[in-house]
Amino acid sequence: MNVNAFLAAYGVRILSAALYVLLAPLFGGLLAGVDRRITARMQGRKGPPLLQPFYDVAKLFEKRRVSVNKLQNFFVVLFLVFLVFTGALFFAGGDLLLFIFAFTLAALFFISAAYAANSPYSAIGAERELLQMMAYEPMVLLTAVGFYMATGSFQVGDILFAKGPAVASIPALFLGFCYVLTFKFRKSPFDLSTSHHGHQEIVKGITTEFSGSSLALIEIAHWYEATFLIAFVALFFVWGGNPWSVLLGLGVALVVYFLEILIDNTFARVKWQLAIQSAWIVAGTTGFLNLLVLTLVQGGAGWLS
């Protein structure tokens, strides 16, 4: 394959992934800044400057490097690399299931980092993070299944050009996905493993033993994560490659994020039992009903083979 043919086939995908890798920290950092401002306003405060997350990360790089052992920093770098890879996979129009699996792999490195620290607080944080993963994973997988049944493809690149917006076929899955987004954005009531600024839970849970540049890398990773999660929400509303639908999706995603902030500020943290129970019940009911209806409408045999 010559260069031109290669670029024609993959140029847009590579460009989009490259833009993601370059710009996601900017977007994610700004989102975090806006989040902290809105949170402050909801609490009747003024809040930090918009660029505060960037100051924080820059500050962390200025600190002297201390760690509990070398292995934990090693895992943190792997976490960041694989998280960036996961997002790039999404923005390159890759396979949704593969995207979820890569995401799991990245999260596994994060958890391993906390386990490697061998500290009581980070170990509980790791265990809770794992529990949260177990809680949200079914919903995320079912959402991917829903996309496949609604649009006929797992490929993000194909879903963008589907005949209609996926949300029209999988509205219940959309709601269910928004429910587990609270886990993903580490918002109350589901911020069990670690929490955002201004909150404390088992010290800092999974991030307790990280400081300086390692913690900065984790923050940056979360910016990348937030960016592709926003894009994932937007994907529900995109159809026919229509740029306006992309804007619509982005708008809805930002509204969803605002609601997450609202929930964060109005709900108390729940116990882990309720977290997993509710997430599994939501995934089970929305997933079962939505997929069943979709199967019946599309003329499948229904719930038994």
Place this chain on the structure above:
Amino acid sequence: MAFLKRSPWMIHYDGSSCNGCDIEVLACLTPVYDVERFGIVNTGNPKHADIFLLTGAVNEQNREVVRNIYDQMPEPKVVVAVGICATSGGIFRECYNILGGADKVLPVDVYVPGCAARPESIIDGVVKALAVLEEKRRALPPRARRGRRAEASAQGGNA
């Protein structure tokens, strides 16, 4: 670039205070004073903190704890003693179990007097501490944050 003073994260430890100063420290976070305006976050974790806010006098039982927390904060870091007890032992000074102010175990950078210290003076103390923090950052050898020199305070730990 000096980002340190734009994003000072603190840890607050209650030595043997009557809780008066602690209430005032927390008051700083409330909408009335809102220290998050300056990027200040109450972390509760020494490994994330830049400023050690100590209230109350240090006693026999917690001297090791105070020392451990200080040791686990990565450089550069500053100590702010909040209230008269943390400054000198205050009215508990003569008690059998009290060592005295925070400076008996830690190198204190800023003393905030008062019983209890007012939120305004606590914030003022923290802002003064930021200047000290910046000084300390400059004083660090350029490659120090890469950990060439083992931190003197580090004890044992993992290998």
Place this chain on the structure above:
Amino acid sequence: MDPVYFLLLFPLLPALVLLAVRNDRVRTAVVWASALIVAGASVWMAGRYYTSEYSLFDTHAWVGTAMSALKTLFAIAVAIYAIRRRRFWIVLIVAAQEALSLWFEFSPAVRVEEPLNLFADKLAIAMVLIVGVVGGLIAIYSLGYMRTYHRHHPELKDRRPLFYSVVFVFLSAMFGIVLSNNLQWMYFFWEVTTLCSFLLIGYTRTEEAKRNAERALGFNLLGGLAFVGAIVYEGLTMGTVDLRKLLVYGASGYDVLVPVLLLSFAGMVKSAQLPFSSWLLGAMVAPTPTSALLHSSTMVKAGVFLLLKLAPVLAGHASGTMVVLVGGITFLVGSIVAITHSDAKNVLAYSTVANLGLIVACAGVGTSEAVWAGFLLTIFHAVAKSLMFLSVGTIEHSLGSRDIEDMHGLLVKWPAMAITIAIGIAGMFLAPFGMLISKWAAMKAFIDSRNVVIVLLLVFGSSATLFFWVKWLGKIVAVLSHIEPVHKEASLDEGTALAVLAGATSLMCVLFPVVSSYLIEPYLFGVFGPAATGAIIAQSNITVMTMMLGMVVVIPAALYLFMHGRKETIVPTYLAGANTRDDRYFVDAHQEPRRVFLSNWYMTGFFQPERLLRWSGVASILTMLTVAAIAVGGLLR
């Protein structure tokens, strides 16, 4: 000599020789040589019969007679044992089986056409390779293991001659099952594996071992009874005992519900599906190589092999629905129950039960895609699970415990073993490693079969899988500051087997497209014809996975080089300021040092495994009974 005959007959030679050998050196030599010959012969067989689409073999009539005589002898032996142990339900099953089977063979009323006895397709070739190579490695491993085992357990009588003898008979019988086309032959080998597993599980002859061995025997004999039932029904109604003919009749619209149902039942019992899982879990009392053998290459794989064979007739069939539901329930419940266990062997056992459930569900869906996934799962599972069991065996001997909590900090204590077991764990569930690819394919197949229930069971089950594997991995990677030296009990035999299996588990990730296009796709094409699907995982995704695999290998290596020389300031962990000098102790309320102890979560109170197993067992039975009722209803009509 033909490699097929060689595979069936050769293992009997070491089996006889080893029965007489008492000298450990001689035994080691014989087992190494025989295992290598068996592995080599399985590769030979695979090469010899790869190009021909399938191969049929005729034999002399006396072979069948000899088999039936042997079978009767076994039955009598089992019956005598069961009477002496007062297990009358086993006697009852054996008697029913034997009566039915003898009547069928000798009654003049039964007219059965001469079947094709042996038959090798690509599925059989893959199974032969698994049994030969993995089984051979386990035999080699067991040399070192059993030596240490008897040193650690002087109270037990050394029955190693019998052990090795049975292992080789077992391998021969497994070759028999996967190569038989005559159901009566397959039934003979089926019963031999049941008997072998009974002898292996009961190796220590403690009361617990005996009880569990008898449970395994009883359950599998029950499955065997269903097998005989299927043979008799097929023989009487269709005049044949040929497996391929059964499939052909099923595909062309004949009513094969009853024999397929009975054979599926036998397959599900053998592959330890709920509610029959307890026999496999009870088998944990045996020495670890036995567990590895039962869980990975033999025994349970016989069950899924039969079900995968039946897959085309299960598709869209009432019996298929039963198999899918039972498999799906087993997958979900097995995965959840594995979370609540801390004994490594128990975790592995429940994970096996769960994975078998997934393979069974794939077989039940029965589409080309699903069989692709099930086939690949079978291969990956055999390799990765044997690696896990054997690692746990070696660790148990070295640490004196097989509790996962005691593997805390294994990466520091024994890096080589920790990496081996990490490869096994990654191979079991993680992208871009083996099992995940099959799970992914299974998921696609389930969605395309439009069965929402099984999709739900799969997604919930795989989330639970994630939990117990990662927490195990987390235990291993914890970095301890001060370690007690480990007495490493790994002989050359064990090391060789572990290294080969770890290499195979890693290689499979790269080689699975090759396995798919050279073994699985030709098989599917043979079974489903032009309707067979090709690669289920798109080429672009395989490229991405290969990239990921490269990253998993290259980035850690690069980071290691980059970070290795760098000096880090090492500080103790955060213990709320109550640190003592190192991370092992903290100062408690009495100013006394107290040991820090970190434990994983088991959530027993939340999941209530006993209740879960009970009710899911009931659900499985109800599913089976419902479908059986439909079948009987059809018969009466």
